[in-house]
Amino acid sequence: MHLSTHCRYLTHICCLTNLRGYFCEEGLNTALRLLPCNETKLESKDSYQICCKCCELGVRAGREQEDCQPLTVLDERCSEQFHNCCKKAKSLNCAVGFQMSEDHQCRDVNECLSNPCPSRMLCENTPGSFRCIEGCQIGYTWSIKHGQCRDIDECAIHKHNCSFGHRCENMPGSFRCIRERNCGTGYQVDPTTQTCVGREYDTKECFRLFLGMLDVDECEQDIHECRPGYICKNVPGTYKCVPQTCASGEKFNAFYGRCEKIQCREGFNVTLTGKCLDINECSQKPSPCKLGERCDNTPGSYRCVQTFTCSSGLEIKDLECLDIDECAIGNHTCPSLATCQNTYGSFSCQCPPGFVYQDGACIDDDECSTGNPICPTHSVCRNTVGSYICDCPSGYRMSNKGHFCEDINECELSPNVCEQKCVNVQGSYYCLCKEGYRLNSDKHTCRDLDECSMIARLCQHECVNTLGSYKCACPSGFSLERNRQCQDMDECQLDTHNCSADQMCVNTRGDFRCFHIDCPSGYDKIGNYRCQLNAQWCIEHQNDNNLRCTRYKPVKYVYSFISLPAHISIPTEIFRIRNSQLNKDQHVEFELQYIPKDRSQTSSAERMLDKFQLKTYSAHHAHLYLIQELNSFDEIELHIQMKTFTNKFSSSIAVMKLFIHVSQYAFYP
Known part of the structure; x- marks a missing residue:
């Protein structure tokens, strides 16, 4: 607990020390840039002001070619800063946009005095530069009456920030606060901010100030900053600027700093307080109006009103x-x-x-424009000179009694007005077309719709347009299902093939193939799709090195036939092997082989194998995937060799012979 309390205080002390060091460094940089110490947001920080003033004193001594030896009247740190800044003072120059003043400080150059902006834009001075803006300058507002920017009197409308002890004085485009209370000894009123600031002294005056020997009369020494027209009055420790007293009938102009005669317009007189007061001409004797007229005073003038008159007529x-x-x-x-x-x-x-x-x-x-229904229902009012008439619009006719407009049935009046269907409506009619037709631009005749060109994929294979409709057609080997889809016809199941008795019929998409399966020597054909190794044959040829049975001789060949549509989506699974007869001590390894029709095409075999992928999902199962698109009419033979291992030793081999046929049509069942 004791250590944590000390740590908290030490952290606080270190933070304050770093802040004072930062503020002091900023004060030194301000003085070395030849800028006043009060023109920054840090002017309220004591460490900033001390370091800035100590350095500023050294800069002034150096630029006046005085001795840069440390002053004994200053403390050690301030004396060191005085010495360092004094040595650097000879090489200091003002930055761009600033110029050296008589007091050896960099003052901002007001570029706006040279009118660098276009005529319709205002110039706003910034530290070291300027910018062009639109509208009135700050402190001015646009006057619709005068058609120009007019000064805002912040003092009159109480839009100033003068504190107690100051009075507000309006200035062109701004205002200023005039201090009415004196500053203490050693301080003077800043003519711009009207605040008490420390007066700047040379080295000898600093020594005298420390000894209490300096009493400055700024008015007598002409070191005040009172504008023309203002009288400087010295007060202890400072001075103040007082406007000159104007004679009766005159008013002090703060902008030009002079007394000007008050000009009142005609009909007004100047009062003792300097205001323009309206002259009441009606109170004069004799009255300016004639007998029988009343005199009414107006601002700056008067008017005479007739007291007895007759109205017009x-x-x-x-x-x-x-x-x-x-x-x-x-x-x-x-x-x-x-x-x-x-x-x-x-x-x-x-x-x-x-x-x-x-x-x-x-x-x-215009009786028709009154909005009142003066004509019968469905009729149209037509204005005439001095009267009106009622007309029936197109599609109507006046009834025999002439009291209302009745509808004309154009479909009965002209049966052939529409090519196919006519529908009568009030005041008109319209034509319709039968299903499969569309109304032409003449709104009367109909044209056949070509559904095949209008609707994409209307038929699975071929769309044939007919009058008012369409029909779908399928290629040979397919039958039309649900009026649009093509279903493969299984010629093998329908017994419409031409395979011989010793051949096996294999259905393909849109066709069939006749296969003759001859089992290799030593194998027996089991069913239609399998060749099984004969055990008796193996015993009979066990001494024949070329024909005897070994663990590398397949125990069976299984034939499978796959028919694929063209442009099948990839990747897609096309074959699956499941072997559930193995026990827990056995596992299978699968190998995929491509059997080219020409045994010499080894390079094409590698490219063909790249289109397939055999994935093993467990010790007993494998799936064959097509991962690249095949060409139409392709006929491919693949072998999947299955090696069975018992306790990690090869025990048997089986071969799956896959015959893949690719159709030219992209039809699915």
Whole structure:
């Protein structure tokens, strides 16, 4: 517990030491780049400020060709930093985008003063460079009234961050906080930030400052940074900039730093407080309006309002307003088709039936556009000059009584209007085609559909188009099943083959083969597919070296016939061997051989064997796979030799003879 507590404190101390070292290194780099110590995000760190100030003091001494010997008034570490930075000061230069100022510090160059951006873009200065942006500069907003960017008065709308003890003063595009409280001895007000910062002194002034002998009047020594129009007033330890006092009727312009006369527009006077006040012309004697008129004051002017008058269409007689009969005196604007009717103070124009008065003229009244059902069902309203008529649309005819439109049955009226089928609908008809036909673009005649070209794989082999339908056909040796599939015909089972009595019929896909199986000497034919070694024959030839039976002589030959379709999917299993008669002390080893028709073609035998793969799944079972596609009409003979081992010694051999036939058709059962 004691060790863990010490470790926690030691870790904390090491972390703080590394942080102070990092901040100190950043302070040294800032001073060696000739940048002010307060122009970085680390200015609030004590170790950064101490190292930066110590190095900055050495840089100034070195650039002024003073002695670089360590100062005894500084502590050992600060004195060392002063000495090292003083020696490096002679080779220091400003980076690109900065220039050396009179106080031997690198100041940013304002490239925007040379207007490097296009006329429609604004220039924004950045440290060491600039960028072109669109819109108003920061501190300005677009004025629709003036059609230009206007300064934002942050002080008036309270969008400033001046703290207590500062007052806000608006400036073009920005604002600044004027400090109203004094800084302590040895500090001065930064003219930009209006904060108290340590004043920079040369080496001799530093010694005097340490001895308490320095009292600086920045205004008297003209080392202040007050702008034109501002008066410098010294205070203990600093100074402040006060705008000059303007005469009555003038206002201080912070942008130009001068007093300017307040210009009020016509109808306004300047007050003692420097504001423009509206002149009330109606309060003047005599009144600017005539007798019988009322004077109303407006901003910057006035207006006269008539107090007694007659409305339009009336005339004054003996202080009464009497109606004027515009129709009687012909003082109206009615068109020739309309009739003038007098009204009090005006007149109206009455158009004949079927017309409406609009825009000073009698125009036709479109009764059909009113939306009211004025015509019978299914009829169409057609406007005429001053009236309308009802017409039946295409496909309809007016009934005998003329009260409604009835449908025309085009299928009965014209039986041959459609080639095959006609369907009547309200107001029209449409043509249909029988199954297997499609309507032509004329919408009346039909054409046969070629289902074979329209639908892929409609038939398994051959598709034959017919009028209104189709039929499928199969090649010889196949029968049509379910109207589209081709089923192999087993000629051997149907007894439609021509094999002789001593031959065996083997069915293939679409055909058959006749095989004659002759067992080798010493073997007996068992059934149709097996040749078994004769034990008596082995005894009789046991002394014959060429014919005697040994463990290397197969005990049986088994014949199998495989018929494969063309383009079979690969890999696929085509044959399987299962031997369940072996006991637990026995196992089988399998070997695959290709028997070419021409025994000299050994190279083709290797390529053919590459198309097959024999996999052993247990000590008794093996599966034969086709792993490469075979050619149509191929006839291949494969031998699978099975060696049986008893207690790891070879005991017998059996051979499976496989005869593979590949069809030209890719038909499956």
